[in-house]
Amino acid sequence: MALEIGQIRHVGLFTATVKQHARFYSEVWGLDQVSETADAVYFRGSSPEPFIFSLHQNNTRGLHHIAYAMADENAVRRAASVLRESGVRIVEDPHVLQEPGGGFGLRLIDPDGRCIELSSGVSTHMNGWRPKNVEPRSVCHIVNNTPDLERITNFYTTVLGFRVSDWSGQQMVFLRSESKHHNISFNAAPHASVNHIAYLVSGVDEVMRGMANLRKHGIEPAWGPGRHGPGNNIFCYFKDPFGYVAEYTSDIDYIADESKYEPKVWPRSPESMDRWGISAPPSPELRQAMLGEPDKGWL
Numbered sequence: 001m002a003l004e005i006g007q008i009r010h011v012g013l014f015t016a017t018v019k020q021h022a023r024f025y026s027e028v029w030g031l032d033q034v035s036e037t038a039d040a041v042y043f044r045g046s047s048p049e050p051f052i053f054s055l056h057q058n059n060t061r062g063l064h065h066i067a068y069a070m071a072d073e074n075a076v077r078r079a080a081s082v083l084r085e086s087g088v089r090i091v092e093d094p095h096v097l098q099e100p101g102g103g104f105g106l107r108l109i110d111p112d113g114r115c116i117e118l119s120s121g122v123s124t125h126m127n128g129w130r131p132k133n134v135e136p137r138s139v140c141h142i143v144n145n146t147p148d149l150e151r152i153t154n155f156y157t158t159v160l161g162f163r164v165s166d167w168s169g170q171q172m173v174f175l176r177s178e179s180k181h182h183n184i185s186f187n188a189a190p191h192a193s194v195n196h197i198a199y200l201v202s203g204v205d206e207v208m209r210g211m212a213n214l215r216k217h218g219i220e221p222a223w224g225p226g227r228h229g230p231g232n233n234i235f236c237y238f239k240d241p242f243g244y245v246a247e248y249t250s251d252i253d254y255i256a257d258e259s260k261y262e263p264k265v266w267p268r269s270p271e272s273m274d275r276w277g278i279s280a281p282p283s284p285e286l287r288q289a290m291l292g293e294p295d296k297g298w299l
Helices: 018-029 073-085 149-159 204-216 284-291
Strands: 005-015 032-036 040-044 053-057 062-070 090-096 104-109 115-120 138-146 163-168 172-176 184-188 193-200 223-227 234-239 245-250 264-266
Touching: 005 115, 005 138, 005 193, 018 032, 018 040, 018 053, 062 073, 062 104, 062 193, 073 090, 073 104, 073 115, 138 149, 138 245, 138 284, 149 163, 149 172, 149 184, 193 284, 204 223, 204 234, 204 245, 234 284, 245 284
Parallel strands: 005 053, 062 115, 138 184, 163 264, 193 245
Antiparallel strands: 005 062, 032 040, 040 053, 090 104, 104 115, 138 193, 163 172, 172 184, 223 234, 234 245
């Protein structure tokens, strides 16, 4: 039975400096803080999702979890049965979620030790958004590093039901669970870690406003602006002050007809990394930040 996984809802990261890190995302990056606990802070974008990003206290950096939408409670319960039959480790059985927006969901562990939440029935924000210089709407995608690209691709496609959209040589795979070209990608690396998170904004004008806004705070682009080959999205990458890489992106492709779409293998070349040809390749410093620290995951 195929799982009925929808769009990416939110991403949580570990950080050793939750309150200071939170100020960057609320005061500079463009998100709104919606909730705070003793060891976590939650942020919304301009979409109706209750939150799209969270920071969680930990001594080392790494992924806390990634959340995906499901249609309803029955879909969550069916997913739990399928996952158990496939031998997938479930660390939280279907239950009422204790996070902003509530809802009903489960959490599983992928082969790299990452925690994935599948949830339904969350409440939404219908108003209250404060206009600002740049307004990230949602998480467009997350890229994770993996020591075994074949294994992780096989798990996400055969067990979770994601589809391959494109490849970047033998280095990266771009996966989708709905019509957006990709909402998760994996990059071959020596260890599992977070590569970067991309936040969707309304268009190229807002990508440029985001650049201008960060420059006012003394943060220059680490790569971009440009337009990627796989996904066709406009990009601009920044290193946040606490060790992670974040991206403003827009104009990503959507796949209208699944039956006619064939994944493409893009060459690993400057032309496919930036089709406009105006940005130099990522610097060694940015590549090191994207490589991240080895993430032990949920042991």
